Amino acid sequence: MHSFEALSKQFAQYFNVRHFPKEPSSLYDADEYFLSLGGKRVRPVMCLMGNELFDEISKDAWPVAAAIELFHNFTLIHDDIMDKAPLRRNQPTVHAKYGESTALLSGDVMLIVAYDYLNQVSNDYLHKVIRLFNQTAKEVCEGQQMDMDFEKQEVVKMDEYIRMIELKTSVLLAASLSLGAILGGAGQANQEHIYAFGRNLGIAFQIQDDYLDAYGDPAKFGKQPGGDIMSNKKTFLMIKALESANAAQLKELKRLMQENPEDKVARVLSVFDDCGVNKWAAGLKEKYINEAFEHLEEMAVVTSRKEPLRELAHFLVQREH
Amino acid sequence: MHSFEALSKQFAQYFNVRHFPKEPSSLYDADEYFLSLGGKRVRPVMCLMGNELFDEISKDAWPVAAAIELFHNFTLIHDDIMDKAPLRRNQPTVHAKYGESTALLSGDVMLIVAYDYLNQVSNDYLHKVIRLFNQTAKEVCEGQQMDMDFEKQEVVKMDEYIRMIELKTSVLLAASLSLGAILGGAGQANQEHIYAFGRNLGIAFQIQDDYLDAYGDPAKFGKQPGGDIMSNKKTFLMIKALESANAAQLKELKRLMQENPEDKVARVLSVFDDCGVNKWAAGLKEKYINEAFEHLEEMAVVTSRKEPLRELAHFLVQREH
Incomplete structure (x- = not known):
């Protein structure tokens, strides 16, 4: 059993490698740049914690944790484009540094690479993992759309807002834990x-x-x-x-x-x-x-x-x- | 054995259904709109043809064909944003009709739904199918990036151009056939x-x-x-x-x-x-x-x-x- 801090360190060791090919550098440098900005890696560590709740950390939990973190970063790159945000973690956003088109494409390719990691999961769990991952991914997109819709709405009701937060933020935390648990045999x-x-x-x-x-x-x-x-x-x-x-x-x-x-x-x-x-x-x-x-x-x-x-x-x- | 035309009709029957949830309609209407613009569906039919080369069309070939077509449409929605194209098939592009942010997000969600279809593939082939699909998807993104890079380049050499075409166009046709063949036991x-x-x-x-x-x-x-x-x-x-x-x-x-x-x-x-x-x-x-x-x-x-x-x-x- 490990604390969040201990698992964070272990995950950093696993995750702090190059995830993308070298060429074309005009595309993949943008992805590596964004990942280099860091972050608390809360979601992948929650996946490991959900897994360790049941047993020693399984071989499959690591790539799923990486897929979750890549998915999360994909949403940040695309959200920053939609929000026209100049900064993320006090550094220029991808579109501010590399242009909108490259940002869009580097987000796309980051999502694809997330599925590369999912594809490392063993046969026993692969279908189930992709099912929950995909359901969650769609919900996160729905939450982002609702958030944008709200900007144009004069009145937003509390239950609508909570539903949006649930989709945009909560389900990915929930799924991270749950994916870990599934791989732990829950x-x-x-x-x-x-x-x-x-x-x-x-x-x-x-x-x-x-x-x-x-x-x-x-x-x-x-x-x-x-x-x-x-x-x-x-x-x-x-x-x-x-x-x-x-x-x-x-x-x-x-x-x-x-x-x-x-x-x-x-x-x-x-x-x-x-x-x-x-x-x-x-x-x-x-x-x-x-x-x-x-x-x-x-x-x-x-x-x-x-x-x-x-x-x-x-x-x-x-x-x- | 069926001709391209015969398989096109069969695929249309399979594919011409609603692929996305109803709500939030501000997101999913954009996806359904784009698919309603039609197209020749060359790639999915090539998947079926690659499959039928070896045997009767397998149950797995249909969802893979659908995934390929959804992937292709995802790239078109995002390419149209990058190219600032007002029209596609003589109709307004998604971003022209629904705004850039919704277009971006509806493309994202279309890619995710493509993986929903892939996830219908049986255990025997799932890993292999995702591997080739992902490799191809990354290459298509690389081709699009090269194409954008060329716009800023004064001189483009013939071999660079051929490599770009290979990535942006050829590999998806090749993979469509090959995925069908894999599922046919090639x-x-x-x-x-x-x-x-x-x-x-x-x-x-x-x-x-x-x-x-x-x-x-x-x-x-x-x-x-x-x-x-x-x-x-x-x-x-x-x-x-x-x-x-x-x-x-x-x-x-x-x-x-x-x-x-x-x-x-x-x-x-x-x-x-x-x-x-x-x-x-x-x-x-x-x-x-x-x-x-x-x-x-x-x-x-x-x-x-x-x-x-x-x-x-x-x-x-x-x-x-």
Whole structure:
């Protein structure tokens, strides 16, 4: 049994190799560049953790973990194009550095290489792994489309937003754990519990994300909070505020969103506070964490084996950066 | 044994169903729209033909044929974004109709659904099918990148251009046949011969494509020829002309490409004729067709079973539209 940190190190050793051919360098350099920007590799390590919950880490879990990480990076490259984002991890995005066409194509090829890794899985599990991987991949695309649709929608309802977060963020965390569990020989009930654990954890994770972007401590958060507020992003906090504000607060919020005054962030936060959005978010996060832990409890696995996952969950939803 | 036409009808029956979920319609309508534009479905039918060369069409060949067609359409959606093409098959391209972000994402999801179809292949062949499919998919991306690189390059050498065509066009035709053959139980030598048949045929096909765009009969070609010449595209004909022109002809070509006079097409064609590019192209096409047919001959299969492929090959390289 290993902690998240220990497995992160092991995964880095496995994953920090060249994944793409040398030529044409005009295509593959873009892929290698993006992977070199790093990241916490949370999803592949969750796959290894889901696997180790049941047994020693299986030979098949490594390439599946790599496929998950490549898939995740593929979505980031393409999302950055759609969002016209100039920076990712404080470095130029692929399209900013190599142009949109190469970014598009380097994303495509990264997805294909993810399937190369999946294809290393043994016959016993290959069909099942591809089935869950593909279902998840489609859902992530659906979530991204919903997210873009919301930008054009005047009103986004809370349940729509939660469904979008589930698709865009949660299902990949859930599937990472579940794919690991499948390869560990988990039965159907355990597969479903670990999936539900990941799905609920993912939503709590996103609530924390939205919270930090509004209330984060700049010193710990690593950047100035308020980005979501500045860009009028519909987050958990903003949707709740719009839903629960009284007439005067609603008018103030809409005016701030339209006029973008210099002190916009502070004034939006002050409305958030008046509406109790801050406390509400903490409560909602708690609800999802509790639900996640209930599913972890329900798993028919020796309790001590669950400890690393419990630690990781606490870290993900309490992190301040 | 069936002709291309007969198998086209059978494939249409299998393929003309809904391939994507209903919701979110903002994403999946774009996919269904693009597939509704139709096409000759050459590649999937080649997969079926490669399969039937050895035996009755196998259950696995149908989903692999569908995966190939979906992959091909995925590349078209993304290529159209990169080329900023407004029309495809005389209808608006996906990005023109639904916006670039949705086009990007609908292409992504189409590739994922292609793997759903591949995942229907039985255990005996799944690894092998994914391996060849993926190798081909990467090569097609590499070909597209080379094609974009060539646009910025002042000089493109003939062997570079042929390599690009091989990657962008030929390998998918070759793999379509070969995947069918694999599922038909073909041995290694037969797999290699049918692959080489498709690869050479694909280059001959592209020479015919470039030829028709310059010399096609508008009544049969369906549109005014000269599009490649107008946009200074580096084609078989143009590269050969630039390589073989004398100083005066070279000066004339470069001036025409820079100044775009009204009678550009006629004057470029006249240089082509003076350089003998027209005849050279016919000869080169012949060379690749002959090589293709030699590989077909070499296949250890009853001669009569090869007849549909021979007919298809003649059609593809002699077509006037």
